[in-house]
Amino acid sequence: xxxxxxxxxxxxxxxxxxxEVAYNLPEWFARCPKKQKKPAYVWDLPxxxxxxxxxxxxxxxxxxxxxxxxxxxxxxxxxxxxYGVGFLPGFLYLGGxxxxxxxxxxxxxxxxxxxxxxxxxxxxxGIYPQTSPGGWHIIGNCPVPLFSADKDPPCxxxxxxxxRFRSVSQAEYDLYQLESEIGIYNYKKDKTGA
Amino acid sequence: xxxxxxxxxxxxLQDRGRFHYRDLGVPVSGALDQSAMSRANALLxxxxxxxxxxxxxxxxxxxxxxxxxxxMCGAPLEAELDGEPIQMDKVYRVNxxxxxxxxxxxxxxxxxxxxxxxxxxxxxxxxxxxxxxxTRRPVLVKAMEIPYKAxxxxxxxxxxxxxxxxxxxxxxxxxxxxxxxxxxxxxxxxIFDGVFQLAKEHNRMACQLQPSIDRHSIxxxxxxxxxxxxxxxPAGRLIILMxxxxxxxxxxxxxxxxxxxxxxxxQKRFGDSVSFKMVKP
Numbered sequence: 001x002x003x004x005x006x007x008x009x010x011x012x013x014x015x016x017x018x019x020e021v022a023y024n025l026p027e028w029f030a031r032c033p034k035k036q037k038k039p040a041y042v043w044d045l046p047x048x049x050x051x052x053x054x055x056x057x058x059x060x061x062x063x064x065x066x067x068x069x070x071x072x073x074x075x076x077x078x079x080x081x082x083y084g085v086g087f088l089p090g091f092l093y094l095g096g097x098x099x100x101x102x103x104x105x106x107x108x109x110x111x112x113x114x115x116x117x118x119x120x121x122x123x124x125x126g127i128y129p130q131t132s133p134g135g136w137h138i139i140g141n142c143p144v145p146l147f148s149a150d151k152d153p154p155c156x157x158x159x160x161x162x163x164r165f166r167s168v169s170q171a172e173y174d175l176y177q178l179e180s181e182i183g184i185y186n187y188k189k190d191k192t193g194a
Numbered sequence: 195x196x197x198x199x200x201x202x203x204x205x206x207l208q209d210r211g212r213f214h215y216r217d218l219g220v221p222v223s224g225a226l227d228q229s230a231m232s233r234a235n236a237l238l239x240x241x242x243x244x245x246x247x248x249x250x251x252x253x254x255x256x257x258x259x260x261x262x263x264x265x266m267c268g269a270p271l272e273a274e275l276d277g278e279p280i281q282m283d284k285v286y287r288v289n290x291x292x293x294x295x296x297x298x299x300x301x302x303x304x305x306x307x308x309x310x311x312x313x314x315x316x317x318x319x320x321x322x323x324x325x326x327x328x329t330r331r332p333v334l335v336k337a338m339e340i341p342y343k344a345x346x347x348x349x350x351x352x353x354x355x356x357x358x359x360x361x362x363x364x365x366x367x368x369x370x371x372x373x374x375x376x377x378x379x380x381x382x383x384x385i386f387d388g389v390f391q392l393a394k395e396h397n398r399m400a401c402q403l404q405p406s407i408d409r410h411s412i413x414x415x416x417x418x419x420x421x422x423x424x425x426x427x428p429a430g431r432l433i434i435l436m437x438x439x440x441x442x443x444x445x446x447x448x449x450x451x452x453x454x455x456x457x458x459x460x461q462k463r464f465g466d467s468v469s470f471k472m473v474k475p
Binding site: 001002003004005006008010012084085086087088089090091093129130147149150153154155158159 | 215216217220319328329415416417418420440443
């Protein structure tokens, strides 16, 4: 279970000497041929920042002293590293938010943040994988789900990948949502050099 | 099919758990009192990973459309099968169309109902344990139907196998978790000398304890959490993660509870007392 700076090993059947495994792991990793390491991908995810989805966009822009167009441009300008998937099924811990977009969480968390909401909080940005309570500033919505229990693997993105957001119109949003509902949405990804 | 006439307070299908998806944020789930579930499956000579019903506090009303054999283990509760009172840890023949009416859990908190061959709902990610959004619903609801295989002839090797109840015990066995050494001696004393009660906030995800201990300002980067991980919030609240608990967390992980203590804790309810005892991992 990799997340940020840690790797947690879980021994289900209790038949490994875990201290020994932990001791040997760095050497095993060093000896692992490159081709056995999984490639990392850059995922291109559509986000609609329009008012109906980006319910906090105007207020967030005001708090950051930016105009909304600049906020969207800055949010889509770089790729964010996935430091781990955790907390809830399909929730990505993303890093690399520029300082100009960093602000504290909302004073009052919402009881219901819609599935797919794209938020900002502190040095983090992310997507709510399902409708849940939350205190992040919601600036948009991503119409394509990253987690489905009926697929294998159930989550497309893994730790080490990169996420890039692309601003789309309401019409494109509706199209992508429909495409993913009937299972024909084509997720765009490229191999990274890493 | 098993027909759900009344779902009860919080009744869900559970098995041993959902493994190998934690790196995608999927908790392990599964029966909270694994020893009670295992005993129910063993009495029916089921496979260890067969799915059972986990009943919480107030039981359901169920109709068996096919004949089978059933057993209830864990917290004792009031139950009648076609009007006949049911004993815990005892195998019963169930006739076609029989109705099981359950009342309140009398002692403890969670009861397990197993049928011969287990319940056969669709597996999701290798498990039948209900957990939203991996399964469509988090619990049983009225009018739901759960498949199982009819069974007419079964000669149980053991008709009854009672285990000593651990409902009166309150000692949770723990060992140090990654951030334990960052605690002050005062914090450690407060944890190991104190007696805590289960707060209202306790469910399949986590158990919060009261009273709180002293505040702290230990900072850490989000890391993995496990069922049985004891976290300490900055305000001094102790939170013990259960099997539906989040897979990662940003609060210091101060202790890890052993498996038997997780079973014990899952039979506690609001206001029950617990204490901590350090053991070797």
